[in-house]
Amino acid sequence: xxxxxxxxxxxWMAPAQALTAxxxxxxxxxxxxxxxxxxxxxxxxxxxxTAAFLQALADDVVKVAGDKVFIVRDGKGADPVTGAAxxxxxxxxxxxxxxxxxxxxxxxxxxxxxxxxDAALRRRAVQSLQKEPDEARLPLxxxxxxxEKDAGIRDQLGLVRAAxxxxxxxxxxxxxxxxxxxxxxxxxxxxxxxxxLREEPEAEVKAALAASLRxxxxxxxxxxxxxxxxxxxxxxxxxxxxxxxxxITYGLMGVINMAHGELMMIGAYxxxxxxxxxxxxxxxxxxxxxVAAVPxxxxxxxxxxxxxxxxxxxxxxxxxxxxxxxxxGISLMLMQLVRSVFGAQNVxxxxxxxxxxxxxxxxxxxxxxxxxxxxxxxxxVLAGMAFLIARTRLGLFVRGVTQxxxxxxxxxxxxxxxxxxxFALGSGIAGLAGCALSQIxxxxxxxxxxxxxxxxxxxxxxxxxxxxxxxxxALGLGILNKFIEGWAGAVLAKIAVLVLIxxxxxxxxxxxxxxxxxSAEA
Amino acid sequence: MDRAPSIVAxxxxxxxxxxxxxxxxxxxxxxTAFLVALVTVCALAPVLNLVVPADSPFHMGxxxxxxxxxxxxxxxxxxxxxxxxxxxGILSLGHGLFFALGGYAMGMYLMRQIGRDGNYKSDLPxxxxxxxxxxxPWHWTFSDSFVATCLLxxxxxxxxxxxxGFFAFRSRIKGVYFSIITQALTYAAMLLFFxxxxxxxxxxxxxxxxxxxxxPLQTPSMRxxxxxFTGLTLLGFFLLARWLVTAKFGRVLQAxxxxxxxxxxxxxxxxxxxxxxxxxxxxxxxxxxxxxVPQVGIINPGEMSPANSIEIAVWAAVGGRAxxxxxxxxxxxxxGAKSWLTVSAPEYWLYxxxxxxxxxxxxxxxxxxxxxxxxxxxxAAALEAKAP
Numbered sequence: 009x010x011x012x013x014x015x016x017x018x019x020w021m022a023p024a025q026a027l028t029a030x031x032x033x034x035x036x037x038x039x040x041x042x043x044x045x046x047x048x049x050x051x052x053x054x055x056x057x058t059a060a061f062l063q064a065l066a067d068d069v070v071k072v073a074g075d076k077v078f079i080v081r082d083g084k085g086a087d088p089v090t091g092a093a094x095x096x097x098x099x100x101x102x103x104x105x106x107x108x109x110x111x112x113x114x115x116x117x118x119x120x121x122x123x124x125x126d127a128a129l130r131r132r133a134v135q136s137l138q139k140e141p142d143e144a145r146l147p148l149x150x151x152x153x154x155x156e157k158d159a160g161i162r163d164q165l166g167l168v169r170a171a172x173x174x175x176x177x178x179x180x181x182x183x184x185x186x187x188x189x190x191x192x193x194x195x196x197x198x199x200x201x202x203x204x205l206r207e208e209p210e211a212e213v214k215a216a217l218a219a220s221l222r223x224x225x226x227x228x229x230x231x232x233x234x235x236x237x238x239x240x241x242x243x244x245x246x247x248x249x250x251x252x253x254x255x256i257t258y259g260l261m262g263v264i265n266m267a268h269g270e271l272m273m274i275g276a277y278x279x280x281x282x283x284x285x286x287x288x289x290x291x292x293x294x295x296x297x298x299v300a301a302v303p304x305x306x307x308x309x310x311x312x313x314x315x316x317x318x319x320x321x322x323x324x325x326x327x328x329x330x331x332x333x334x335x336x337g338i339s340l341m342l343m344q345l346v347r348s349v350f351g352a353q354n355v356x357x358x359x360x361x362x363x364x365x366x367x368x369x370x371x372x373x374x375x376x377x378x379x380x381x382x383x384x385x386x387x388x389v390l391a392g393m394a395f396l397i398a399r400t401r402l403g404l405f406v407r408g409v410t411q412x413x414x415x416x417x418x419x420x421x422x423x424x425x426x427x428x429x430x431f432a433l434g435s436g437i438a439g440l441a442g443c444a445l446s447q448i449x450x451x452x453x454x455x456x457x458x459x460x461x462x463x464x465x466x467x468x469x470x471x472x473x474x475x476x477x478x479x480x481x482a483l484g485l486g487i488l489n490k491f492i493e494g495w496a497g498a499v500l501a502k503i504a505v506l507v508l509i510x511x512x513x514x515x516x517x518x519x520x521x522x523x524x525x526x527s528a529e530a
Numbered sequence: 531m532d533r534a535p536s537i538v539a540x541x542x543x544x545x546x547x548x549x550x551x552x553x554x555x556x557x558x559x560x561x562t563a564f565l566v567a568l569v570t571v572c573a574l575a576p577v578l579n580l581v582v583p584a585d586s587p588f589h590m591g592x593x594x595x596x597x598x599x600x601x602x603x604x605x606x607x608x609x610x611x612x613x614x615x616x617x618x619g620i621l622s623l624g625h626g627l628f629f630a631l632g633g634y635a636m637g638m639y640l641m642r643q644i645g646r647d648g649n650y651k652s653d654l655p656x657x658x659x660x661x662x663x664x665x666x667p668w669h670w671t672f673s674d675s676f677v678a679t680c681l682l683x684x685x686x687x688x689x690x691x692x693x694x695g696f697f698a699f700r701s702r703i704k705g706v707y708f709s710i711i712t713q714a715l716t717y718a719a720m721l722l723f724f725x726x727x728x729x730x731x732x733x734x735x736x737x738x739x740x741x742x743x744x745x746p747l748q749t750p751s752m753r754x755x756x757x758x759f760t761g762l763t764l765l766g767f768f769l770l771a772r773w774l775v776t777a778k779f780g781r782v783l784q785a786x787x788x789x790x791x792x793x794x795x796x797x798x799x800x801x802x803x804x805x806x807x808x809x810x811x812x813x814x815x816x817x818x819x820x821x822x823v824p825q826v827g828i829i830n831p832g833e834m835s836p837a838n839s840i841e842i843a844v845w846a847a848v849g850g851r852a853x854x855x856x857x858x859x860x861x862x863x864x865x866g867a868k869s870w871l872t873v874s875a876p877e878y879w880l881y882x883x884x885x886x887x888x889x890x891x892x893x894x895x896x897x898x899x900x901x902x903x904x905x906x907x908x909x910a911a912a913l914e915a916k917a918p
Binding site: 264266320323324328329330331332333334336337338339340341343344347348457460461464465468499500502503506507509510511513514515 | 615621694697698701703705706707709710711713714715717718721722724725836837840843844847877878879880881883884885886887888890891892895
């Protein structure tokens with residue numbers, strides 16, 4: 009309604025009056041075909057007054073009396089040509105528009121929006137024009153194309169123009185359009201060319217179309233390949249995040265931690281809580297909540313992990329199968345705990361505004377910011393963990409204890425405390441993974457269950473106790489999964505990957521990077 | 531992180547080799563208990579359900595029959611788990627898969643038995659009509675024959691287990707690796723069965739069964755027949771398992787569990803033994819699934835969720851591993867508690883189950899049967915101490 013009022017106001021002030029009384033009459037009265045013809049003629053020389061009139065027609069507020077046309081809004085009549093208030097005769101009749109007329113009106117209004125000062129409106133207008141290219145709109149499109157400043161919209165408009173030309177009855181125009189489209193990097197071009205190729209009678213145009221199609225295909229193929237690669241890396245980085253914590257608790261410490269998924273879930277819920285705190289107390293800095301959530305989710309999961317280690321797990325070292333059962337029990341209790349506190353439904357975690365949108369690299373390749381951020385985050389966590397394990401005193405102790413506990417103990421290391429620290433570290437990293445997952449998926453009590461099989465697969469495939477193996481396995485699985493997904497669909501890809509892992513483990517039970525040693529038992 | 535005593539320490543105190551004496555299949559008390567169970571299943575339950583009037587306190591209601599029948603199916607799974615985990619030391623997190631495979635094989639037959647009585651009055655099962663399929667997919671070929679179905683119930687889980695086990699045991703995958711791979715296998719199968727185009731009814735699975743062998747499923751006598759049959763199967767499998775573990779075969783299995791490398795050095799090839807018991811265990815689960823489906827009236831891919839397979843392991847752990855009777859007790863106690871708690875206090879069920887896992891692993895490594903044995907030994911020792 010606001011937009012409409014704006015249009016009306018503009019119409020009031022417009023000095024030039026392209027809409028004439030005859031045009032208004034022709035559009036409002038008579039047979040549909042004639043009205044549509046008049047409509048298309050009118051929009052070629054359209055001004056704001058035309059737009060207001062068409063909007064009125066679309067809103068069913070136009071009346072006619074004899075050969076005079078009125079816009080009647082809120083009981084007040086107005087002359088569509090001058091905009092001046094006039095009295096509407098009592099015997100004025102409503103103008104009725106059938107469905108065909110309506111869709112023409114919508115199209116025409118969309119075309120007129122091509123000149124709107126609002127870029128979003130223009131973009132939408134171009135999109136709706138793209139749906140049904142109409143040669144009658146060509147002059148309008150060309151006018152808009154010449155005037156358009158926004159490169160993205162201009163590209164789209166060019167495409168619409170070419171699409172209209174492709175449908176032209178003039179062979180020369182079709183030929184030109186076919187060649188023009190060959191340079192397009194827009195994925196929408198392809199169906200356009202394919203469709204035209206099917207209908208095209210002229211051999212020469214056909215050849216040009218086929219050549220353009222090949223060009224477009226070649227250009228798009230790279231975008232597709234890179235897109236699949238990126239989504240593979242993105243999936244791989246998520247797998248890496250969910251598996252990194254497990255690489256410590258399972259890989260280094262040998263604890264079959266079935267509650268790993270629930271530690272991630274705790275991280276995700278911690279993020280949710282931080283979001284709530286920012287929303288109520290610091291709404292001005294809402295975008296920064298995620299930065300605050302990172303340490304909080306780490307701390308929350310690490311604290312739970314430390315409690316678990318002290319309370320349950322340390323009694324079970326060296327009994328892997330029992331650990332599996334006990335941690336599974338813990339996972340059930342944590343899940344129920346979250347259900348009791350936050351409810352069984354998923355909770356909403358929002359992306360901060362700086363994570364929405366994406367970077368457009370090619371016509372058909374857009375990288376969403378949240379995925380890019382997660383890839384970066386995964387590698388940052390990896391770097392931090394590698395630093396901690398390889399360069400710090402704590403890392404030295406952890407390595408010492410896991411490699412030779414009695415000797416480490418003899419050297420004065422408090423091995424029990426190191427176990428707790430190491431387990432808390434692994435759990436904290438699971439919390440970080442949960443924080444990242446909250447940005448791309450649902451946060452609910454079942455969040456951990458969805459990733460537990462994946463994370464074990466990654467660690468086992470990488471070779472237990474091998475950090476490098478975990479990295480390669482995560483990225484490899486992610487990319488493999490996405491490429492299989494390209495031709496087999498998501499679920500079949502997942503099944504195929506699981507089967508491949510099972511087969512691979514048969515061949516190399518120690519995983520990608522086996523620990524070399526002399527022990528007869530694995 | 532191996533905290534087992536070092537080899538040096540073990541070598542320092544050489545122990546005399548004592549060969550375990552051959553044991554009888556069941557002790558006198560064992561036979562008595564078995565007979566009581568047999569009579570209860572075959573005579574007492576049908577009388578209490580069918581003959582005793584409904585207002586009598588001794589009447590066994592439909593709910594109790596259904597519950598006990600269901601738990602007896604679970605007990606078969608727990609027994610199967612005990613053979614492979616308790617006696618052979620291989621923890622499977624994939625037994626839910628075999629259970630579901632047997633269930634699906636039976637479900638396909640039951641779907642065909644619906645005939646033209648479905649919602650769409652078609653020869654094809656309803657979900658196929660819904661998907662606009664014109665003919666049965668190839669893997670439904672034998673689904674109209676009861677004999678073929680019974681064969682499939684045994685052969686499909688056996689084949690899957692054999693192929694998987696062959697590769698896994700040959701490449702010496704064991705311990706936690708084996709557990710996790712079986713979990714992945716089950717998970718993959720679940721994803722597959724959730725698909726509509728694989729012809730297993732997608733996430734709704736099979737339901738709305740009407741009759742078996744032409745006899746309506748919902749009559750009291752049919753329910754009792756299935757109940758008795760399930761009970762006899764459980765008892766039969768128990769005797770079979772008992773026979774296996776008291777024979778030399780069972781002693782090799784336990785040797786594999788305790789020291790596989792030494793078994794190999796002694797000239798045995800563990801692969802064949804593991805494969806045999808693994809396949810048998812899968813078949814038992816498949817049969818349990820086939821008995822479960824007509825009594826519960828539904829089978830869907832949810833049965834393959836990793837949680838279900840782990841629950842089987844919990845029954846065995848709670849009751850006591852390597853005791854055969856323990857897992858059956860565990861299945862009855864845990865499932866009974868589940869059906870009671872999920873009704874009376876649904877929000878506490880997971881706390882209970884989770885707590886049970888932790889308590890059993892921390893404090894009852896031998897399960898309830900082990901606890902009973904320890905108490906009995908302690909009592910005997912106390913008596914001995916009292917006697918002059």
